[in-house]
Amino acid sequence: xxxxxxxxxxxxxxxxxxxxxxxxxxxxxxxxxxxxxxxxxxxxxxxxxxxxxxxxxxxxxxxxxxxxxxxxxxxxxxxxxxxxxxxxxxxxxxxxxxxxxxxxxxxxxxxxxxxxxxxxxxxxxxxxxxxxxxxxxxxxxxxxxxxxxxxxxxxxxxxxxxxxxxxxxxxxxxxxxxxxxxxxxxxxxxxxxxxxxxxxxxxxxxxxxxxxxxxxxxxxxxxxxxxxxxxxxxxxxxxxxxxxxxxxxxxxxxxxxxxxxxxxxxxxxxxxxxxxxxxxxxxxxxxxxxxxxxxxxxxxxxxxxxxxxxxxxxxxxxxxxxxxxxxxxxxxxxxxxxxxxxxxxxxxxxxxxxxxxxxxxxxxxxxxxxxxxxxxxxxxxxxxxxxxxxxxxxxxxxxxxxxxxxxxxxxxxxxxxxxxxxxxxxxxxxxxxxxxxxxxxxxxxxxxxxxxxxxxxxxxxxxxxxxxxxxxxxxxxxxxxxxxxxxxxxxxxxxxxxxxxxxxxxxxxxxxxxxxxxxxxxxxxxxxxxxxxxxxxxxxxxxxxxxxxxxxxxxxxxxxxxxxxxxxxxxxxxxxxxxxxxxxxxxxxxxxxxxxxxxxxxxxxxxxxxxxxxxxxxxxxxxxxxxxxxxxxxxxxxxxxxxxxxxxxxxxxxxxxxxxxxxxxxxxxxxxxxxxxxxxxxxxxxxxxxxxxxxxxxxxxxxxxxxxxxxxxxxxxxxxxxxxxxxxxxx
Numbered sequence: 001x002x003x004x005x006x007x008x009x010x011x012x013x014x015x016x017x018x019x020x021x022x023x024x025x026x027x028x029x030x031x032x033x034x035x036x037x038x039x040x041x042x043x044x045x046x047x048x049x050x051x052x053x054x055x056x057x058x059x060x061x062x063x064x065x066x067x068x069x070x071x072x073x074x075x076x077x078x079x080x081x082x083x084x085x086x087x088x089x090x091x092x093x094x095x096x097x098x099x100x101x102x103x104x105x106x107x108x109x110x111x112x113x114x115x116x117x118x119x120x121x122x123x124x125x126x127x128x129x130x131x132x133x134x135x136x137x138x139x140x141x142x143x144x145x146x147x148x149x150x151x152x153x154x155x156x157x158x159x160x161x162x163x164x165x166x167x168x169x170x171x172x173x174x175x176x177x178x179x180x181x182x183x184x185x186x187x188x189x190x191x192x193x194x195x196x197x198x199x200x201x202x203x204x205x206x207x208x209x210x211x212x213x214x215x216x217x218x219x220x221x222x223x224x225x226x227x228x229x230x231x232x233x234x235x236x237x238x239x240x241x242x243x244x245x246x247x248x249x250x251x252x253x254x255x256x257x258x259x260x261x262x263x264x265x266x267x268x269x270x271x272x273x274x275x276x277x278x279x280x281x282x283x284x285x286x287x288x289x290x291x292x293x294x295x296x297x298x299x300x301x302x303x304x305x306x307x308x309x310x311x312x313x314x315x316x317x318x319x320x321x322x323x324x325x326x327x328x329x330x331x332x333x334x335x336x337x338x339x340x341x342x343x344x345x346x347x348x349x350x351x352x353x354x355x356x357x358x359x360x361x362x363x364x365x366x367x368x369x370x371x372x373x374x375x376x377x378x379x380x381x382x383x384x385x386x387x388x389x390x391x392x393x394x395x396x397x398x399x400x401x402x403x404x405x406x407x408x409x410x411x412x413x414x415x416x417x418x419x420x421x422x423x424x425x426x427x428x429x430x431x432x433x434x435x436x437x438x439x440x441x442x443x444x445x446x447x448x449x450x451x452x453x454x455x456x457x458x459x460x461x462x463x464x465x466x467x468x469x470x471x472x473x474x475x476x477x478x479x480x481x482x483x484x485x486x487x488x489x490x491x492x493x494x495x496x497x498x499x500x501x502x503x504x505x506x507x508x509x510x511x512x513x514x515x516x517x518x519x520x521x522x523x524x525x526x527x528x529x530x531x532x533x534x535x536x537x538x539x540x541x542x543x544x545x546x547x548x549x550x551x552x553x554x555x556x557x558x559x560x561x562x563x564x565x566x567x568x569x570x571x572x573x574x575x576x577x578x579x580x581x582x583x584x585x586x587x588x589x590x591x592x593x594x595x596x597x598x599x600x601x602x603x604x605x606x607x608x609x610x611x612x613x614x615x616x617x618x619x620x621x622x623x624x625x626x627x628x629x630x631x632x633x634x635x636x637x638x639x640x641x642x643x644x645x646x647x648x649x650x651x652x653x654x655x656x657x658x659x660x661x662x663x664x665x666x667x668x669x670x671x672x673x674x675x676x677x678x679x680x681x682x683x684x685x686x687x688x689x690x691x692x693x694x695x696x697x698x699x700x701x702x703x704x705x706x707x708x709x710x711x712x713x714x715x716x717x718x719x720x721x722x723x724x725x726x727x728x729x730x731x
Contacts, residue, residue, distance in 0.1 A: 025192050025193045026193070026194075026195060028185060030195075031288065031289075032122065032288045035122065035288060038184070047182070047184045048182070048183055049183065056152060056181075057178055057727065059149045059150050060151065060152075060155070060178060060428050061428060063147065063150040063151055064147075068143070068147055069159070069163055071146070072159065075140075075143065076089055076163070076167050080139065082308070083138075084308065084309045084368075086367040087272075087273075087365070087370075088326075090139060091167055091271060091272070092168075092271040092272020092273070093135075094136060094160040094164040095164050095165060095271055095272070096133065096272070097133050097157055097160065097161065098114070098160060098161025098164075099268060099416065099417075100119065100129065100227050101117075101118075101157040102157075102158065102416050102419070103254065104227060105255065105416075105419050106218055106219065106253050107253060107254065107566055107569050108218040108220075110420065110483045110485035110486030110488055111186075111190075111218065111486075112189065113419060114157055114417060115486070116154055116179065116181060116186065117154035117181040119133065119137070119157065120153060121185040122288040125286075125287050125298075126286030126288040127197075127226075127227075127286075128197050128198050128225040128226070128286075129198070129225055129315075131286075131298075131315065132298075134287050134297055134298055134299075140156055140157075140160060143156070151177075152181040153181050154179035155177045155178070158179070158417045159177070161417065162175050162417075165271075165328075165413070168271060168326060168327050169327050169328040170267070170270070170271070170328035170409075171406040171407070171409060171410035173410040174431045175432070176431070176432045177428040178428040178429075188599045190218060190219075191219075192205070192216070192219055192224045193216075194223075196224065197224055197225040198223040198224060198226050199230075199236070203235050204223055204230070204246070205221075205223060206222070221250060222246045222250055223235075228254070229243060229246045229250055229381055230243075230381075231317060231380060231381045232317070232350055232351045233351070233380035233381075234246055236351070238343055238351045239380070240384045241388060243380050243381050243383070243384040244384035244387065244388035244391055247381060247384055247391075248261070248388075251264075255419050256412065256415070256416070258391065258394060259408060260408070260412040261391075262395055263408035263412045264409065264412045264413065265382070265385060266385070266395070266398065266405070266409070267332075267409035267412075267413065269382060270321070270322055270332045271325060272325050273321075273364075274315050274317040274352075274377070274379070275314040275315065275317075276313055276314070276316040276318035276350050277310060277313070277318045277346070277348070278301065278303060278311045278312065278347065279301075279303060279313070279348065280348045282301050282303050282307065283300070283301055283307070283313060284298065284301070284302065285298060285299075286298040299314075309368055310367065313348050315350065316346060316349065316350035317350045318346035318347055318348065318350070318352070319364065319375065320364040320367075320376055321335070321377065321382065322364065323361070323364045323365075323376060325364055330399070330405075331362075333396075333399035334399065335355065335362060336378060336395065337395060339355035339356060339362075340356045341353040341354060341355055342356055352378070353379070353383055354377055355375060355376060360373055362376065419439065419486070420486040420487075421486075421487065422441075423440060423441060423442075423443070423487065423721075423723050424436065424437075425727045425731065426487065426723050426727055438561065438563045439563055441488055441493065441495075441562075441563070442557065442561050443492050443493040443554075443555045443556075443557045443561070443724075444555040444556065444557070444558075444561075446492075446530065446552070446555035447525075447527070448552050448553040449525070449530060449552040449553075453525065454550065454552065457522060457524065457526055457531060457534060458534060458537070458538055461519070461531075461534065461535050464518050464522060465518075466515060466539075467539075467619070468539045468540075468543050469618065469635065470511060470539075471538055472536055472618050473511070473619075474496070474515045474516070474519075474532055474535060475491070475533055475535055475537075475539070475718065476578070476620060476717075477501075477512070478490075478494065479491040479533065479718045479720065479721075480575075480577060480601065480717055481495075481501070481570055482601060482717070482720040483600035483601070484601070484602040485600055487723070489570060490721025491532060491533050491554060491718060492529055492721045492722065492724070493555060494528040494529035494556045495562055495567070496512070497516050498557065498558075498559050498562050499564055500564050500567055500568050501571075502516075504572075505583070506571070506572050506578065506580050506582070506622060508623060516528070516532075519531045526552070527554050527555055528556050529556055536714070536718065537549075537550045540637060540711065540714065543618055543636050543637040544636050544638075545637050545707055545710070548715070549715050551719060551725070553724065554722075572597070574590050574594075575597065575622070576597065576612065576680035577594075577597070577612055577620070578621060578622045579621040579625055579627055579680055580621075580622035580625075581678070589679060590661070590678065590679045591679055594608075594612075594680055595608075601717060602716075603713065605690070605693055606709065606713075607713040607716065609697070610710045611713050612680070612684070613639065613642055613694065614637055614710040614714075616628045616629055616630065616681070617629065617630070617631040617634070618636075618637060619634055619635055626676055627662065627676045627677050627678045628677050628678060628681035629675075630644035630681075631644070637707055638703070638706075639697050639703055641684075642694045642695070642697045642698035642706075645681070645682075645694070645698075646685060646694070646695065649668055650665040650666070651665065652664070652665050652677070653666070655676070660679065661678060662676065662677070663677045663678070663679075663682055665677065
């Protein structure tokens with residue numbers, strides 16, 4: 001079994017029902033059939049009303065940051081009658097909003113998170129776990145309206161959470177702005193294949209007797225519509241030890257270790273309360289399915305009192321975790337560890353845990369009448385921190401050392417809310433911490449090599465005996481780890497020379513070691529990261545391309561600056577660009593994984609098509625594999641891949657025993673074998689859209705266009721992570 005990929009027999013990060021649909025799961029239209037299909041207009045132009053040239057970083061730098069924070073602080077206690085603040089303070093509400101905006105991040109594919117303000121759109125705005133956060137966003141609207149383009153919703157969500165913590169006396173490590181909004185749902189995120197939400201009879205995504213290897217590869221939440229786990233326990237079963245298993249696994253898939261998990265849970269639950277003092281059956285539709293007159297509000301209660309304030313129902317659990325829900329304190333661990341608890345039900349029917357014989361001074365004030373005292377509570381997920389031996393030890397540690405708890409919470413909160421922002425250079429604003437953190441994938445600043453040094457190293461590489469194939473494969477392997485989802489990976493840092501990447505099977509470690517040793521001996525004062533990319537430039541020029549662009553200045557990371565465990569998640573099970581399929585059996589089609597990889601690289605359809613066509617003839621296949629190498633001019637950058645694929649003198653058939661992965665072409669007249677191919681080759685002939693693009697590159701007279709388009713797409717991938725160039729002016 002493979003805990004990373006989520007498969008027992010062989011890892012695959014997608015569901016198994018086939019087609020492009022397998023990449024996406026259920027669509028918003030599936031969940032809410034009456035939704036207006038605004039995406040019909042997308043081909044007519046950008047959805048960004050500011051335009052494609054809008055520079056959000058520049059706009060943010062013009063923000064009156066201090067004034068914005070003061071306005072947010074004033075908002076915390078400005079209770080509104082249409083959604084009044086618990087205990088007279090919106091802080092806990094905004095902490096939950098920020099947490100749930102950021103908490104969808106998963107390290108397997110870097111998708112999710114707060115980076116683009118996705119909580120404003122379906123399905124996230126209508127997930128059961130995001131119940132009533134539509135009101136938090138509406139409370140923020142006057143501030144967003146005031147500051148306009150200078151603060152994105154994505155940044156505002158997180159900053160509001162930070163200000164809330166500060167205003168209630170909690171510890172904050174820092175804040176970095178720079179999250180640019182999008183204006184439509186990100187449709188390339190797979191949230192799961194279930195057709196029901198949590199609490200609709202849906203079982204947990206794993207069976208209780210098994211581990212998290214049953215959870216589909218990129219997913220992290222334990223049920224559809226949850227951020228992490230069901231607070232009532234797996235599938236509603238109030239078993240703290242089973243809940244601990246789920247918590248440990250799901251938080252690890254969201255890039256948190258056990259200590260960070262305990263710190264976040266305890267710190268978040270030091271504030272505020274859960275809501276279940278009403279009849280959940282009277283709640284209306286979620287925002288995406290609500291009536292026009294609701295104007296974006298969901299979960300509107302049909303009860304006589306309106307279901308607000310004292311009578312609000314969100315999770316169905318009712319009560320606060322601590323006796324001081326409006327201020328940072330040490331009380332969470334004290335109450336959790338000192339009391340025995342019994343299982344009870346909330347007024348809404350949810351299962352929760354209540355202290356036995358609780359002292360009056362340890363009870364919480366009623367949220368709407370501070371003169372009254374009510375028992376505190378814990379969820380099954382909280383009880384996991386008490387019952388699980390590992391979590392219990394961490395909880396005891398934090399209880400005995402409050403300063404350690406404060407520091408751990410502040411750092412874990414900062415990581416939670418910034419994990420998907422990428423390199424630290426992308427962080428903007430006056431509160432960016434000076435400390436470099438390993439999860440930020442730090443890279444020492446590089447030095448731009450002189451033109452003379454570039455020319456000297458190019459000549460040395462050309463005379464080194466390294467082949468076009470070796471140079472191209474190494475440069476591609478280094479740069480193509482980049483993913484636009486969380487801006488991790490890429491050529492900057494030369495992490496391909498470090499663990500774990502240098503020993504990934506897809507990178508052909510023996511060949512890679514030879515190339516890296518040679519480049520190290522030739523690069524002089526140039527960084528290895530630059531030398532690897534420059535080697536790709538030399539390879540392309542040896543293959544016939546002219547004047548391939550090169551922009552130096554990359555730095556070299558060290559092994560100590562590399563989070564090996566999190567980089568392990570980035571190892572590809574298959575890579576169509578190198579015609580690679582690993583040893584594990586893949587149930588999902590390789591062409592679907594090809595699309596996913598191209599999406600993470602930020603490639604358009606023509607860019608993906610031209611890159612694969614060029615890489616095939618350059619000999620970039622893994623292990624000198626001949627499949628898809630449709631050329632008699634190996635190592636030359638030609639359009640032969642498309643010309644020969646579309647040659648009707650060939651007839652294709654599946655190779656014997658290849659299980660639909662390998663194919664052979666024979667000449668229609670002679671019957672002799674002409675070419676061999678994989679699914680990732682033949683898809684460019686069988687799929688009409690890909691074929692339409694490929695035919696352009698196969699046309700007579702488009703040979704130069706093919707080379708030019710390949711070089712442009714290649715350079716885009718090589719420079720995808722060059723934030724040191726694009727963000728330097730903002731620091």
